[in-house]
Amino acid sequence: LESLPTSHILAGEVLTPAHAVDMVVRAGNGPALHLSVTGGPLRDVHGHLIGAVTISRDITERKRAERALRQQAQRLQVQSDLIERAHDAILVRDPASRITFWNGGAEKLYGWTAQEALGKVTHTFLQTRFPESLETITSRFEREGQWEGELWHTCRDGTDVFVESYWAMVRNQAGRPVAILE
Numbered sequence: 001l002e003s004l005p006t007s008h009i010l011a012g013e014v015l016t017p018a019h020a021v022d023m024v025v026r027a028g029n030g031p032a033l034h035l036s037v038t039g040g041p042l043r044d045v046h047g048h049l050i051g052a053v054t055i056s057r058d059i060t061e062r063k064r065a066e067r068a069l070r071q072q073a074q075r076l077q078v079q080s081d082l083i084e085r086a087h088d089a090i091l092v093r094d095p096a097s098r099i100t101f102w103n104g105g106a107e108k109l110y111g112w113t114a115q116e117a118l119g120k121v122t123h124t125f126l127q128t129r130f131p132e133s134l135e136t137i138t139s140r141f142e143r144e145g146q147w148e149g150e151l152w153h154t155c156r157d158g159t160d161v162f163v164e165s166y167w168a169m170v171r172n173q174a175g176r177p178v179a180i181l182e
Contacts, residue, residue, distance in 0.1 A: 009041055012049070015037065016038060020036045021037045086103060089108075091181075092182070094179060099122055101118075110153065126153040126154060128152070130149075131149055147167045
């Protein structure tokens with residue numbers, strides 16, 4: 001009972017929102033409710049403790065949402081770790097072709113670290129040579145949302161590497177491009 005919020009308040013504590021007590025309650029066999037309890041002591045005109053005022057807020061949905069976000073973050077972290085460890089060079093670029101992600105496979109193939117590659121325009125950075133004009137490829141890519149073909153890139157040490165490249169576009173809900181996986 002000493003851990004109940006009312007016990008703290010009756011001992012003279014004030015439970016502000018910053019110091020709220022979160023608790024889980026269940027009525028019979030009903031669902032568990034997550035509550036955030038705040039409150040303070042109630043005193044008479046002489047300052048004598050005569051009771052407690054508590055406010056309980058149902059935060060069940062917030063707790064569910066937080067749990068879902070944590071689970072999603074864990075899944076994304078696992079996926080990110082797997083992509084980072086892939087032997088293939090994987091990079092993500094924004095719609096302006098600036099590199100926003102550069103995995104370990106790209107570091108090994110091209111010789112630049114992620115820190116060196118981030119923010120660079122891929123085609124300039126890698127001195128890309130295309131099988132047809134970049135404008136033609138870009139037009140098809142924007143229309144179809146994907147492209148695959150063979151490219152020549154130049155590595156950090158100046159050697160050329162011939163790669164099979166696949167591009168996939170990610171669009172937001174409005175249909176605008178937000179990222180390109182390459």
